[in-house]
Amino acid sequence: GDSVTQMEGPVTLSEEAFLTINCTYTATGYPSLFWYVQYPGEGLQLLLKATKADDKGSNKGFEATYRKETTSFHLEKGSVQVSDSAVYFCALSDSTGFQKLVFGTGTRLLVSP
Amino acid sequence: EAGVAQSPRYKIIEKRQSVAFWCNPISGHATLYWYQQILGQGPKLLIQFQNNGVVDDSQLPKDRFSAERLKGVDSTLKIQPAKLEDSAVYLCASSFQAYEQYFGPGTRLTVT
Numbered sequence: 470g471d472s473v474t475q476m477e478g479p480v481t482l483s484e485e486a487f488l489t490i491n492c493t494y495t496a497t498g499y500p501s502l503f504w505y506v507q508y509p510g511e512g513l514q515l516l517l518k519a520t521k522a523d524d525k526g527s528n529k530g531f532e533a534t535y536r537k538e539t540t541s542f543h544l545e546k547g548s549v550q551v552s553d554s555a556v557y558f559c560a561l562s563d564s565t566g567f568q569k570l571v572f573g574t575g576t577r578l579l580v581s582p
Numbered sequence: 583e584a585g586v587a588q589s590p591r592y593k594i595i596e597k598r599q600s601v602a603f604w605c606n607p608i609s610g611h612a613t614l615y616w617y618q619q620i621l622g623q624g625p626k627l628l629i630q631f632q633n634n635g636v637v638d639d640s641q642l643p644k645d646r647f648s649a650e651r652l653k654g655v656d657s658t659l660k661i662q663p664a665k666l667e668d669s670a671v672y673l674c675a676s677s678f679q680a681y682e683q684y685f686g687p688g689t690r691l692t693v694t
Contacts, residue, residue: 473624505685512586513625513673513685558624568613569638570683572624 471496475559475573482549482580490544490576492533492559500561502526502535502542503570507556516544516557554580584608586686588674594692600662603689607655607676614651615683616659617673625673631657664693 476491494500504516504526517526522537531546542559559573587606595601607614612633617625628647630638633654642649646665651657661668671688 512687
């Protein structure tokens with residue numbers, strides 16, 4: 470079945486450092502890809518998405534590019550802030566039409582001043 | 583616009599007891615999802631409703647879990663009887679357009 474693999478955390482960075490969180494997927498067909506973020510004490514929020522190959526999703530300074538050839542959707546940000554500390558989940562939605570989300574295990578990001 | 587509401591936020595029960603969770607989706611959202619998130623794992627879909635009907639319950643442990651969505655709005659998820667491995671956060675989400683799921687704050691269940 471479909472699956473998502475994320476790098477394990479926690480990822481610990483200093484403020485203004487460059488962030489990469491790796492995500493690869495296995496799926497039949499042509500899934501849509503997502504990054505969700507969970508801030509402490511809050512629910513999951515959609516951060517960005519890409520629905521087809523070579524699409525780039527972006528939001529709040531975060532970016533991810535849908536790479537079909539490497540089945541990857543790595544999350545990047547050029548300069549992280551303390552307020553970016555959260556758990557980040559990579560997910561895919563299959564192409565069958567029911568929009569079922571399959572999540573990775575999540576990567577905790579800790580940013581220190 | 584109000585978000586997805588869930589209650590209770592926290593629940594502690596003993597094994598073999600029963601428990602119910604409630605979800606009120608965003609107004610107008612036809613699709614409602616229940617996910618289980620075990621500590622250290624990503625959310626796993628338990629059941630998906632389209633209006634009143636179930637479109638996917640393939641990962642719902644039907645011997646102990648049940649869910650309903652009366653009148654295509656609110657939904658309840660029940661566990662009876664609970665086991666220790668049911669300790670998790672139960673997330674409700676809803677969507678109107680394809681691929682945009684909005685999540686509630688979750689209910690943290692501890693089974694002792």
